[in-house]
Amino acid sequence: MLSQEHITGHAATAIDEGGMLTMLVPALTILAVVLCGLFAAMRVKNKAPAFVTVALLAASFVAVLMTYLNLGVEKTWIAHGFDWINFSWSGSENRKLTTHALIANFSFYLDGLTILWMLFVTGLGTLIALYASEYMSHDVGAGYCRFFAAFSLFVFSMACLVMADNFLLLYLGWEGVGLCSYLLIGYFYKKPSAVAAAKKAFIVNRIGDLFLALGIMLIYTHFGSLEYTTVFAQTETYIEALKEGNLEVIPATVQLIPLLLMGGAFGKSAQLPLYVWLPDAMEGPTPVSALIHAATMVTAGVFLVARTYPLFLLSEHALPAVAWIGALTAFFSATIGMAQFDIKRIMAYSTVSQLGYMFCGLGVLTSVGGAFHVFTHAFFKAMLFLACGAVMHGFAGQLDLRKLSGVGFMRGWKVTTVAMLVGCLNLAGFPIITSGYWSKDMILGEAFANPHTQAIGWILLLTAGLTAYYTFRVFFRVFVGPVQYEMGDEHHGAHEDAHGHGEATHAPAHATHATPHAPGWAINTVLAVLAISAFAIIPFTYSHGGWVHTMIEGSTARYEGAAAYLGHGEHAHGTFLGFEAHGALMVVSGIVGAIGIVIAWWLHYAGRTTAATSRADALLPKLGPIPRWAQHKWYVDEFYDFLIVRPLWVLSNIFHFIDQYIVDGIVDLFGAAPSLTGKAVRPSQSGELHSYAAWMAGGMAVLILIVILVAT
Amino acid sequence: MSDLLTLAQSGYPAPIAGVTLAHYLFVSAAMFVLGLIGFLTRRNLIIMFLCTELMFQAAGIALVAFGRYHLNFHGQTFVIFILTVAAAEAAMALALVVLLFRRKESLNAEAWQDLKG
């Protein structure tokens, strides 16, 4: 598929002034953070933070775009910012002087993959910031600044993550986005559930981060460097050796690296078994869910795998593991998504599910498919979230699909509804006219095209049907049907009190939102732009990735060809029930999607008269406890709680007890030993002359006895 | 112990046949131990003091015997001083006992055990 040169020739790297333009991205975003901080300090009570943020993010987008246009994607460029963790020392090994260094600079590594990611991160970031300027307007004041500061910081971190030229800077971005995610999930900090969700997100991510950190350490230990260029240059030699059939030439350490990196990727991208934080993360404001927890941050894991693709190729288990976990996650979370009532949570599970697709794409050796799906998903999932957010915003936090119906027929909700429909079609993979269809199909086809991953293909196909069902379940319940609604019981903005009297503001806030209010210009604009672009990107990406393909063929995809030599599977020899896989799947996946939509129509739209009930309700009892289990997320949270959190809590208490009474007790015992000994000796000081004399005589006798016994 | 045996066998000169240094030392040791036992068992302050005198004089006997054995006068000289010191101590002891008796009308050593612990 790719020419030999692509595989063997290590892409040239160069340092160029043009690349320095990308340094504007972290600079501008940090500037935005600082400005928002200043606004907070100055107690600015208008929308200035939002507009500053939007402007600076737009500028970042332009900077990335300019870089792309200037440099192209044929070569890899290094843009050096400044030395971060960078030191060297000399030592001696076997009497030879050696020099070592640990270099992790604040430098950017620019190639197609990087720029692709940066384009949609900054682009979507700008749009969603614009959306948020209206969405968050009820919080104008301190909270507003906080929101946009964290938002900008997120883009900064994401830029570091994506553009890093070494693993440590990637790790900086990695944890940085985790921090922003924490801050933004916990934005409504008075809500205990939000605080808990934020904490959960951070901690679960940290588990993944630990694996990533260990992977990075292993990389450094093995390769002696953290910089991509050095590491990849060495992997080239391994790949060369592999192509000559020397499978045993790859050390076990190297084979372990991708497994560890995978741990990090699964944490950040919410895959089994670390996906549990993402649904809870919906406690955050919706723009956050859209940008961070749907479009960008959660794809960091995918990015990581794509970035370190050559390393993954070196282990025969790594990519299959990625594919299998992705497939299982996709299916598993789709089943949960089918049974939820909270529309944002449904979208969250669908994100988890779609991320599974992306990993599958990478796992079945179509990194183009993976990246393509990331790209399309970013647009339509952001759009779906933003549409849901508009609903939530308008209905005072109402998210229960049983309490909303026919929103699309209400005044002012047209744009939202259309956007929602476009998003749903994309997610469901409606054939031909949606970009989601093309990207998902690419993964499906590739899965079937490989005879070893047929099972994965079937799982994904089934999941595609489920996806179509639950997506349109939301659409049919909420946006069409009879007009009925029930307002939410909260106004999240009320938590941020501009006056400093937190207790007093609930009631009036509730009163002002007794009726729904339709989204304003900013929300509508953003939704419209996204809806259009969801279609607009089709020509760029149509069939086998198109533009996306050209973007990453120089970086990640060029290794796919090498995979053929690695025993990862005979490329393109698998079939779908005897038909050519890609061609057949174009048809089949379209049909499966359509079936899902039809079932959703039948169960949730046809003949529905109220918001709360539908035909599906009648069906539920026949399925036994399964819907209830699915609705309770298969009790995974409870399982984790029971298996990990509680034992740990008990253990901590035991430790605390041990520390107080045993460790400290022993210490205190040592401390008490003198006085205890003293108490034992004290009776000899009876105050009586004769007893003293007797003790003295006896003591002398004993002493002499000891001396005679020991010394002679 | 071999030294003692040697000493005992080579006692020179023997004023009384068969009485060697060892005999003197035995007497001396016995006196010392008797004095110690008396000190530990008696409660009367004066008797206790006399017991310490007994121990002093036990040393005196041994010194004289050793002096005779070594054929020099260090031992005898020492004894003179011991006697003097013993006299001084006796004077002090009596004064002290009188002082104590005035306070408690008793010579029992057990009357004085307020300080302890």
Add this chain to the structure above:
Amino acid sequence: MLLTALILMPLLFAGIVAFAPARNARGMALLGTTLALALGAFVCSQFDWGYADKHQFGAAEPFVWFPALGLNLSLGVDSVALMLVLLTVLLGPICVLCSWTAITQRVRTYYSWLLVLQAAMTGVFCARDVIFFYICFEFTLIPMFILISLYGSTNRRKAAIKFFLFTFTGSVIALAGLIYVAWYATTTSGGRFQGWTFDIGALESAARTMSLRQQSIVLLALMAGFAVKVPLFPVHTWLPLAHTEAPTAGSVILAGVLLKLGTYALYRFVLPFVPEAVVEYAPFIGVLCIIGILYGGLICWVQTDVKKLVAYSSVAHLGFCVLGLFALNNTGITGSILYMINHGLSTGALFLLIGMVYERYHTRSMKELGGLASKMPVWATFMVFFTMASVGLPGLNGFVSEFLCLLGAFQASSAWGSGLWGSLGLQPGATPGDYGPWFAAVAGVGMIVAAMYLLYMVGRMVWGPLVEPRSHAHHAHGAEDPNALPRDLTPREIGLLIPIAALCIGLGIYPKPVLDALQPPVSRTIAHYEQLRNSPRLTPTAPAEHASAQDGEGAP
């Protein structure tokens, strides 16, 4: 001269504060510490970074205190000591400022002892003589004892006594170990030293010729003293108590500098003096560190007293620090030294923040406090910031050191290059040692635990619905107390947090100058170990030749 001035300056001001009118005490103390800070900055500017492993500023002829004892007042700092001195002088004014309104009783006593404490701590880092080091090391106990037992909270006497006796007992045994080394140096020097010497450099070269058994005994003795101070796992229990009871400035100094005396002593004495024993026992010490990291961390998680939580977190954090130190490679030791500074900054700042809340609410219980973000947004911002620094968030200072410590432990394994860890490939990042990936992985779990307890703390204190102590709320709604502090932080409080925050960011995103400056001394320490590995000790049958061979290159 500069270093002498750096030690004498606080002492001088301690005298002034003790006899000046009480109302001027805090001002004079601030002046003294600020001058010391300025002097510290000047020392820093005069330091020749090109020779960072040389001990600089020492007088050519050190003042001989007790010639009969071989005791000199010799001073000198290499870059490691200088960094810690800078940390000390930086925390000086901060401690004075954070006590500004909190201390109202016996003000002169408080500030003068605070200044004495600073002088003693500076002395520890500047000392080039073992006994002088020990004198300063021990003398820090007295001011701290007084600060805790006069200005602490309810259980202060017990805490102060425990603190004193615990560390005193350990360090007396450490003294015995150091004297043993000095004695050894004399007996094997062939009369080169007139009398005895306690010069660290001279002892360093002599001590390394000790037999493994002797080294082990010395290691045991030194660890008895310094592990208590650090504190390592089984001997840490004085720390939570002392921290909880100490006044804010006391906690800041305790966490910021006093604990570093232990790690610094490990770096200064244990590593260079007894390399063979260190190599022998490093796995054991590593295990203790890891137990400390996990055990301490989990205990934090179930605390209700926020100060105790942070105190236990120090146990966990210093576990990382010592783990890195005993990884015995450049990354590990560099990380460890950086950790000393970083922990001093971030944990010190956390104690400051807790102290500020305590000053307002007079409670540290997380049951009575919650959701303070809505009442004290500025405080909350700083709290979250320093928590993140403490968690080890990249971009802030904690990360660099924590990662380097873990990386050091990860690299340090003799298993690299054989067996599972890749017999085929070259592993340029591996160093010899006994730790390896498993140590790093298990210790790394501490990163997760750290996130658990610190976010638990932030979740209780900063986020969530507002909870205030009942008595306080009642009081606040009642009569207006004109002396009451404003609700959120005052400019003074913000002012003393900002430098720390700036340093946290600075060391987080541009640690390079510090890292570079640390390399010469660290490499010098490592060189002992490389030498040891390249030329293992001659057989015990010929120790005399070996000793004399070593003698040639001994003494400064």
Add this chain to the structure above:
Amino acid sequence: MSGRLAFVNPEIALFAGTCVVMVLGLSRTFRTRKASAWVAGAAIVVAGFLAWFSTPSLSEAVCPITGHLFSEPVTASQGQMLLPEMVPFAKTMIAAVGLMLLLAMAGTVDRADEERIAAGRATFDPLRSNRAEFYAFFLFSLTGLMLTASADDLIWLFLALELTSLPTYIMVAISTSRNRSREAAVKYFFLGALGAAVFLYGFTLIYGGTGSTNLNEIASSFREHGISTLAMAGVLMSLLGLAFKIAAVPMHYYTPDVYEGAAPQVSGFLAFVPKAAGFIAILLLTAAVGWEYAGGAVGVNSLMASDAPEALRQVAGGKQLPEVLRLTLWVMAALTMTVGNVLAVLQTSVKRILAYSSIAHSGYMLVGVIAGPVGDTFTRNGVAAVLFYLLAYGVTSAGTFAVLAALERSRDRSGEPGEVEHLHDIRGLCASHPALGWAFVICNLSLLGLPPLLGFFGKLPLFTAGIAAGEIPLVVILGVNSAIGAYYYLRLAFTPFLEKPEDDAEPVAAAPFRSRAVAAVASAAVVLALSAFGGRAMVMSLNAAKYRPSPLPLEVKHDVNGEPAAHDVAGVERAPDDFHE
């Protein structure tokens, strides 16, 4: 003969002073009576001066301090030759500490009488006055102590020890008019007599085993003929008897009761004078035996592995007391410091704490005795460590007890002013009596051994000498005991500073004798001064500890360079900064 008398010049001065004091104290005029104290002080100063400048050195025919050359050659019969340089140092130290103790003694026995006379309720009755005797006894005891230091014969040693002790029995008895003092005296006297009988018998056996009472001759007998069992038993008994003087286990029982019963200034006297006498006597005896014996079963350097470098083993091996004595002293030292400390921890009475702690300090010093004067440096010379520690402890404990003496509570029924008893009584002392309070704090921190105070520099050579002698376990025990000691010393040191007096507490007033406070403050000042500039004292104690293992034959040769005699064993060389350099 004048050369011989030169050894006892200080004692002669003291004795002359004593005679004058005894007479002056009987005077009917108050001023004359009062002058007795001044005369006593002058006698001590003169004695110290004489000790400092005129005591001949025995290894050189020169005074070690001034370098003055004595006309008459000093011969063997004129003094003990084992630790010849100890004499001037010890006597000077005795005079210095004695002067401080004297200051604290003001008004001890005659206060009530003088008050009555001043109030006109009584007239002076020489028969009833104790004043003269008290000061005389004080001087007698010091004389005995100085004589102990210059003893070269067992008889002399015995007499000197008795002269030291006997006056102290009386001083305890009359120090207050309370029953407690009487009780203290009776215990002290009777148990003291028992102890004296024991070491007397020990001396007898030594004489029996060697045929001489002269220490030099005993020493050479030991070296020529070995130590017979008889003699060894004698040395052992002597050490046990002398353990009473230094209050070492198992002869320590009297200590707390006597210290508590006596007036504090007298307790301070007891903490130094008998202890110094005991240690000097022990050093003389152990020096006669010598430290040149090979290690036994428990052995020097039991921790020292066979893989130690050769040079180290050479240095470490074969320098210790005979195993019997070493073990005795080892066990005694370990038990003494432990028992003293653990019992002190339990006490609440200030005087009792100090009493027990004084037991512990004896245990510390025994480490130095065990280590012995083997090394040529202060850090390795155990005898020098003991001597310096005696100085440090003497000054510091004098200061501590002087503070107690300078304070009083309200009078009890008998009209006697109450003493500072309980720890409560010294609460807030730093606020109410700053000078006394801080003196107390400083002295106690020094006793704790807190660097950089004098006590630390006293303990440090014990550590170093102990380690150099291979007594590592004992040094660790010493270290642990210092830590135990820290517990009660912290209480003592910080109760005056940190604690506030209870509201209903009876206030503590300063006693109406300024000299007691002067003694306290002066002691604290000396502690501080020695902490900073004690180097000279260390060198002097090192010179004083110069040990000549084989004193006979006794021709003291001097070559033109003034180099020491040829038979100095290796390792017992001159201190680095001896005056010859």
